[in-house]
Amino acid sequence: MAESNLETRRVVILGSSASGKTSLVNRAVHNSFAHDYCQTFGADLTVKTVIDGQKRVLHMWTCGGHERYRPLLEQFCIDVHAALICCDLLSMLSFQELSYWFNEIKRLSPDAIILLVGTKSDETDSMAVKVQDLMKVAQEWGVDFKAVSAKTGAGVNELFDLVVQTVS
Numbered sequence: 001m002a003e004s005n006l007e008t009r010r011v012v013i014l015g016s017s018a019s020g021k022t023s024l025v026n027r028a029v030h031n032s033f034a035h036d037y038c039q040t041f042g043a044d045l046t047v048k049t050v051i052d053g054q055k056r057v058l059h060m061w062t063c064g065g066h067e068r069y070r071p072l073l074e075q076f077c078i079d080v081h082a083a084l085i086c087c088d089l090l091s092m093l094s095f096q097e098l099s100y101w102f103n104e105i106k107r108l109s110p111d112a113i114i115l116l117v118g119t120k121s122d123e124t125d126s127m128a129v130k131v132q133d134l135m136k137v138a139q140e141w142g143v144d145f146k147a148v149s150a151k152t153g154a155g156v157n158e159l160f161d162l163v164v165q166t167v168s
């Protein structure tokens with residue numbers, strides 16, 4: 001079947017700079033992890049074909065979190081089916097910026113399904129953000145929350161299973 005005939009779902013991955021968005025997608029799609037930080041310039045598209053009864057294609061847009069790329073959100077956050085908003089569990093700034101990402105996705109794709117993701121869950125000794133505080137934010141937003149580690153892979157398959165279920 002040609003890819004153009006498959007059902008396509010657009011998912012955007014948002015969050016502060018270095019919060020682990022690219023690493024999360026790389027773990028989910030390539031089952032790989034890199035320690036070195038390589039900033040996303042603009043946004044990257046990763047295509048994942050999913051077969052669970054029905055075959056569909058996820059277009060995952062991972063947006064660079066640096067402030068200089070924020071004007072690009074106007075393009076990448078329009079008409080998305082789902083948004084993963086990532087919070088780096090090691091960064092209070094990442095936590096403080098959550099409402100920015102939430103407000104942007106609500107403004108640009110009001111019907112998108114949102115999931116809140118706590119990243120780098122393997123770094124249990126260096127946590128700056130409490131999982132309970134993220135759960136509280138998720139409750140306030142009325143969305144699901146998942147903690148993941150791209151380094152170990154913990155929670156990553158479960159998260160993307162939920163994404164596929166959610167956008168189906």
Ligand SMILES: Nc1nc2c(ncn2[C@@H]2O[C@H](COP(=O)(O)OP(=O)(O)OP(=O)(O)O)[C@@H](O)[C@H]2O)c(=O)[nH]1
Pocket residue numbers: 015016017018019020021022023024034035036037038039040041063064065066119120121122123148149150151152
């Ligand atoms: N320990 C640990 N480090 C992680 C994890 N995920 C990402 N990192 C590290 O965090 C840094 C930033 O990761 P990226 O995935 O590039 O972050 P990003 O959100 O894509 O960053 P931008 O493209 O600038 O927005 C890298 O050095 C990664 O190796 C994780 O689950 N555990």
Ligand SMILES: [Mg+2]
Pocket residue numbers: 021022023038039040062063064065
């Ligand atoms: Mg990136």
